[in-house]
Amino acid sequence: MRTGMIALAAGLLLLRFLPALPDTRWLSGLALVGLLSLACRRYRVAMLLLGLSWACVSAQSALDDRLAPELDDRTLWLEGQVVGLPAVSDEVVRFELAEAESRRVRLPQRMRLAWYGGPALRAGERWRLAVHLKRPHGLVNPQSFDYEAWLQAQRIGATGTVKSGERLAPAEGIGAWRDALRQRLLALPAFGRQGGLTALVLGDDSGLSRADWQLLQDSGTIHLMVISGGHVSLMAGLVYGLIVQLARHGLWPRRLPWLSWACALGFAAALGYSLLAGFEVPIRRACIMLAVVLIWRLRFRHLGVWTALLLAFDLVLLIEPLASLQAGFWLSFGAVAILALTFAGRLGAWSAWRTLGRAQWVMTIGLLPGLLALGLPISISGALANLIAVPWVSFVVLPPALLGTLLLPVPWLGEGLFQLAGGLLELLFLILAPMARWWPAWLPTAVPLWAWLLGALGAFLLLLPSGVPLRVFGLALLLPMLFPPSGAPPEGRAEVWQFDVGQGLSVLIRTRSHALLYDAGPRYGDFDLGERVVLPSLAGLGVRRLDRLLLSHADSDHAGGALAIQRGLAPAQVISGEPDRLPASLQARPCVDGARWQWDGVRFSTWRWSGATTGNQASCVLKVEANGERMLLTGDIDIQAERALIDAGRDLRAEWLLAPHHGSRSSSSMAFLQAVQPRAVLFSRGQHNAFGHPHPTVVARYRALAIALHDNVEEGALRIELGAFGPARPLRAQRRFWRDPLAPEAAPGPVGQTP
Known part of the structure; x- marks a missing residue:
C-alpha cells in the first residue's frame, strides 16, 4: 500500500517539473495505460500514470481559464463579486473578483484587480467595472519570486486595472461578515498592533507595515503572523489537550469515550478557526493534514506516522494538484516530516523546553535545503527568535486575541482582552527587533545541483539520532551548499x-x-x-x-x-x-x-x-x-x-x-x-x-x-x-x-x- 501511495505522490508531483503540458492525445494515452496497468495489478505504474494524468487535466483546466490572448490589453465592462478581503496600500485598492461576466466575451472565473484611488470595497459586494485586462504575466529573474506560478496556483486567470465602476449590490455572505469584523478589529486600541492581531485572528495581513514584514523576515517568524497549519493544529491541540486533562482528572463523563470526543472536538475547533480565517488554500491544506492525523490517532496508529503523512500528502495534491507550485506546500510538509523523523519512536519523555529547543534546532537544519531550493531568505536568528516567539504567540498572544474577538459583544471585556493581546504582541516585537537588527535575513546564492544534494544528505545525517554512524560528517556535507562556488567569469570576460x-x-x-x-x-x-x-x-x-x-x-x-x-x-x-x-x-x-x-x-x-x-x-x-x-x-x-x-x-x-x-x-x-x-x-x-x-x-x-x-x-x-x-x-x-x-x-x- 505504501509503495502505491509513493507512486501516486510522484505522479502528482511530476506536474511541477513539466516544461509543457501534454496534448490531449498524449494525456488520453497516459490515462489509458494507467487504467490497463491497474487492471493488470501493476499498482505502482498505475498510480504513477493516473496521478500524472489527473494533475495535467487539473492544470490544463486552469490554463484554459486564462484570459483569451485577443482580450489582452483591452478595456471591458464586466460584472462580478468581490471575494476575499480587499487590501489598501498607498491609496491602491487590491482585490479579487469572482464569477466575472461580460456580455460578449467569456472571462476567467477569478481575477486579481487594482483600483488606484478607488473607493472602499467590501467582500461580498457586487460591482460593475470598467477594467483594463491583462493575461497573467510576471517578471522572470534569477532567484526571484515567480508571480506567474503564484497566479496559476491561485487559479487567477487575469489581472487588471479598474478605470471606473459602480456598486450593484451590497455586501452579503460570510465574506461580508469577515470584512466587517476586520474593520472593527482594526479600529480597536491595541498598542498599535491591530494589524498583527487581525492577521492572527482573520488571516488578513494587509494591516502589517513594511517594517513589520522586514522584522518578521529577518527574525524568521513570518509563519507566526500568517495563519498556517501551525495555528490550525494549535487550535485543535488546545481543545484536544483540554479534554485529555479533564479525562485524566476524572472530570470527563465516563459514558463518552474521551479519545473520540477529543479528536472530533479538536477538529471542530480547528475548522471553526479556519472558517474565521477565510478557508484559503493553505488553511484547507492544513485541515486535510489535521483530519488525517486525527483519524490516524483514533484508529490507525498501528500503520505508523509515515503512512498518515503520505496519505495527507496524496489527498492534498489530489484535491489541488497546483499546490506543488507554492513554497508553503513544500515547507509545511517538509516541517511535518522533519518533526516526525526527529520525535517518532524516541524513547522516554522530554521536558517542554527541551522539546521546543530540539524542534527549533532540527527545523533550522532540516528546512535549510528547502529554503535554498526555493530561493527564500534564511534567517540567521530564526532558531533563537522562534524559541521565544512560538510559545509566546501560541499560548500568550493568540488565546486573548481570539477570546477577545469572540467576546466583543460584551462591553469592555472583549476590547480589554484584545488590547491585552496587542500589548503582549508589541512586547514580542520589541524583543525580536534587536535580533533582526543584529542578524538580518540572508539571501542565499543559487546552489549547483551537486552541492545541494550533498547538503541535503548532510542535513539528513544531522537529523538522525545521536550515535548513528557517520552522523558527524553531516556538517561537512553542508559546507558546499552553504558556500557554493562563485560562478564568476574567467579573466578577460x-x-x-x-x-x-x-x-x-x-x-x-x-x-x-x-x-x-x-x-x-x-x-x-x-x-x-x-x-x-x-x-x-x-x-x-x-x-x-x-x-x-x-x-x-x-x-x-x-x-x-x-x-x-x-x-x-x-x-x-x-x-x-x-x-x-x-x-x-x-x-x-x-x-x-x-x-x-x-x-x-x-x-x-x-x-x-x-x-x-x-x-x-x-x-x-x-x-x-x-x-x-x-x-x-x-x-x-x-x-x-x-x-x-x-x-x-x-x-x-x-x-x-x-x-x-x-x-x-x-x-x-x-x-x-x-x-x-x-x-x-x-x-x-x-x-x-x-x-x-x-x-x-x-x-x-x-x-x-x-x-x-x-x-x-x-x-x-x-x-x-x-x-x-x-x-x-x-x-x-x-x-x-x-x-x-x-x-x-x-x-x-x-x-x-x-x-
Missing part, C-alpha cells in the same frame, strides 16, 4: 545580466573579481523593484559586494531602487549623470566624460554630454569591452544626445546596444545606429506600458538594419557572456508550463540573427 524590472532598467556587469550595477530598477510608491527584484537576483548570482553603482540619471525608473541597493550591498562608489537630483545619503559623484578603468582584463569607459538640458540627455553612457566584444549602455539619451556622442569622435562600434530610452520614438536615430553597428539590441520595458515603448518606427528601424531584437517582456532576464561572442540566454527559454512560450521572434539564437 564579463558576465552581463539585464534584469527584468518592467518599465525601468537594471544591468549587472560582473568580471572575475568585481561587479558594477548600471541602474537600480524602478520604484513606484511603496513598491521598490530594487528591493524586491534586483537585490534577490544579485544575491542569487553570488554578488555580495558592489564596486560601483552607476545610475545613468535620476529618474525613478532608473534610480528608484538605489537606496535599497545601498542598504543591502553598500556599494563602494556611486556615480551618476545627475548626482544633484539623487538622495544625499547616496553620496553620488558626477559621471566624468572620458573616465576609463580596467577590471580583470575588461575595459570600461563613460561619456556624458556636457551640453545636456534635460535629465534624459544627462544620462551617463557606459561602454564595456571584453576580449574584443563590446556593449554600449545608453540610459535615456535622446536623438540630440546621440548626435553629440557621435560628434565627440568616439569609436561607438558595439556588438550589443541597450536601446536608448527604452526604444522611444525620440531616440535610436539612423545615424546613431549606423555609428554603433550593433548586432543585437536590448529593450528594457514594461508590458503594455503607457508610453508605447518600444515605438513601432524604432523597431522597424532596427529590423531594417538586420539587428537582432531582445525584449525582456518576451524573454525575461537576459544573460550575456561578453567576450565569448555567444548568444544571449533568456530565462524564459527555460520552459515552464504555466508561462506563455517565447514568441517566435524572441526565440534565442546566435548574435546577429534577424527576427
Whole structure:
C-alpha cells in the first residue's frame, strides 16, 4: 500500500517539473495505460500514470481559464463579486473578483484587480467595472519570486486595472461578515498592533507595515503572523489537550469515550478557526493534514506516522494538484516530516523546553535545503527568535486575541482582552527587533545541483539520532551548499545580466573579481523593484559586494531602487549623470566624460554630454569591452544626445546596444545606429506600458538594419557572456508550463540573427 501511495505522490508531483503540458492525445494515452496497468495489478505504474494524468487535466483546466490572448490589453465592462478581503496600500485598492461576466466575451472565473484611488470595497459586494485586462504575466529573474506560478496556483486567470465602476449590490455572505469584523478589529486600541492581531485572528495581513514584514523576515517568524497549519493544529491541540486533562482528572463523563470526543472536538475547533480565517488554500491544506492525523490517532496508529503523512500528502495534491507550485506546500510538509523523523519512536519523555529547543534546532537544519531550493531568505536568528516567539504567540498572544474577538459583544471585556493581546504582541516585537537588527535575513546564492544534494544528505545525517554512524560528517556535507562556488567569469570576460524590472532598467556587469550595477530598477510608491527584484537576483548570482553603482540619471525608473541597493550591498562608489537630483545619503559623484578603468582584463569607459538640458540627455553612457566584444549602455539619451556622442569622435562600434530610452520614438536615430553597428539590441520595458515603448518606427528601424531584437517582456532576464561572442540566454527559454512560450521572434539564437 505504501509503495502505491509513493507512486501516486510522484505522479502528482511530476506536474511541477513539466516544461509543457501534454496534448490531449498524449494525456488520453497516459490515462489509458494507467487504467490497463491497474487492471493488470501493476499498482505502482498505475498510480504513477493516473496521478500524472489527473494533475495535467487539473492544470490544463486552469490554463484554459486564462484570459483569451485577443482580450489582452483591452478595456471591458464586466460584472462580478468581490471575494476575499480587499487590501489598501498607498491609496491602491487590491482585490479579487469572482464569477466575472461580460456580455460578449467569456472571462476567467477569478481575477486579481487594482483600483488606484478607488473607493472602499467590501467582500461580498457586487460591482460593475470598467477594467483594463491583462493575461497573467510576471517578471522572470534569477532567484526571484515567480508571480506567474503564484497566479496559476491561485487559479487567477487575469489581472487588471479598474478605470471606473459602480456598486450593484451590497455586501452579503460570510465574506461580508469577515470584512466587517476586520474593520472593527482594526479600529480597536491595541498598542498599535491591530494589524498583527487581525492577521492572527482573520488571516488578513494587509494591516502589517513594511517594517513589520522586514522584522518578521529577518527574525524568521513570518509563519507566526500568517495563519498556517501551525495555528490550525494549535487550535485543535488546545481543545484536544483540554479534554485529555479533564479525562485524566476524572472530570470527563465516563459514558463518552474521551479519545473520540477529543479528536472530533479538536477538529471542530480547528475548522471553526479556519472558517474565521477565510478557508484559503493553505488553511484547507492544513485541515486535510489535521483530519488525517486525527483519524490516524483514533484508529490507525498501528500503520505508523509515515503512512498518515503520505496519505495527507496524496489527498492534498489530489484535491489541488497546483499546490506543488507554492513554497508553503513544500515547507509545511517538509516541517511535518522533519518533526516526525526527529520525535517518532524516541524513547522516554522530554521536558517542554527541551522539546521546543530540539524542534527549533532540527527545523533550522532540516528546512535549510528547502529554503535554498526555493530561493527564500534564511534567517540567521530564526532558531533563537522562534524559541521565544512560538510559545509566546501560541499560548500568550493568540488565546486573548481570539477570546477577545469572540467576546466583543460584551462591553469592555472583549476590547480589554484584545488590547491585552496587542500589548503582549508589541512586547514580542520589541524583543525580536534587536535580533533582526543584529542578524538580518540572508539571501542565499543559487546552489549547483551537486552541492545541494550533498547538503541535503548532510542535513539528513544531522537529523538522525545521536550515535548513528557517520552522523558527524553531516556538517561537512553542508559546507558546499552553504558556500557554493562563485560562478564568476574567467579573466578577460564579463558576465552581463539585464534584469527584468518592467518599465525601468537594471544591468549587472560582473568580471572575475568585481561587479558594477548600471541602474537600480524602478520604484513606484511603496513598491521598490530594487528591493524586491534586483537585490534577490544579485544575491542569487553570488554578488555580495558592489564596486560601483552607476545610475545613468535620476529618474525613478532608473534610480528608484538605489537606496535599497545601498542598504543591502553598500556599494563602494556611486556615480551618476545627475548626482544633484539623487538622495544625499547616496553620496553620488558626477559621471566624468572620458573616465576609463580596467577590471580583470575588461575595459570600461563613460561619456556624458556636457551640453545636456534635460535629465534624459544627462544620462551617463557606459561602454564595456571584453576580449574584443563590446556593449554600449545608453540610459535615456535622446536623438540630440546621440548626435553629440557621435560628434565627440568616439569609436561607438558595439556588438550589443541597450536601446536608448527604452526604444522611444525620440531616440535610436539612423545615424546613431549606423555609428554603433550593433548586432543585437536590448529593450528594457514594461508590458503594455503607457508610453508605447518600444515605438513601432524604432523597431522597424532596427529590423531594417538586420539587428537582432531582445525584449525582456518576451524573454525575461537576459544573460550575456561578453567576450565569448555567444548568444544571449533568456530565462524564459527555460520552459515552464504555466508561462506563455517565447514568441517566435524572441526565440534565442546566435548574435546577429534577424527576427
